[in-house]
Amino acid sequence: MNPRNKLGEDLHVSKTVTLPRLNRLSPSLESTALKIMEESGELAQAIGKLRGLSGERQRLEEEEAMQMVARELVDVAQTAVTMMFVLEEQYGIDLESILQEHITKLRHKGYCD
Structure with missing residues (x-):
């Protein structure tokens, strides 16, 4: 599969990955960082x-x-998503706003449209 068209432009502008919350674990920030x-x-x-x-x-x-x-x-990626759940659930971090800040930063740097 070639992700570029005839002019060399990317056909895929983003990739969405959905990974589950692992519900049979009790990860901490430290254990998840080590697992990453x-x-x-x-x-x-x-x-x-x-x-x-x-x-x-x-x-x-x-x-x-x-x-x-x-x-x-x-x-x-799964372990990073697990850490996101830890940050949300144990520390009250609003990851949606963090993700929006990240995308804005990437656009500002010219890494994406």
Whole structure:
């Protein structure tokens, strides 16, 4: 699937990902931050396997490695969403306003329309 049209313009202007609140856990801010770091490390390891950077002789085939990268990326995203729930539920943070501020900042910097 090619996300660009004939003129090289992006066809996808945003991506929406919906991930569940994990209701069988009692995460804290600290435990979730540590889990994000763990999952980020696994993502880096998957990329290292693709590039042969992990000290292993045999690299994974690109398709297999990219599947691993995608799975680890979703793990990072799930853990980040879990932290969002922690911030909302335990600390009363209004993430909708934080997300709007973030999008405004990106637009101001010229990163998106």
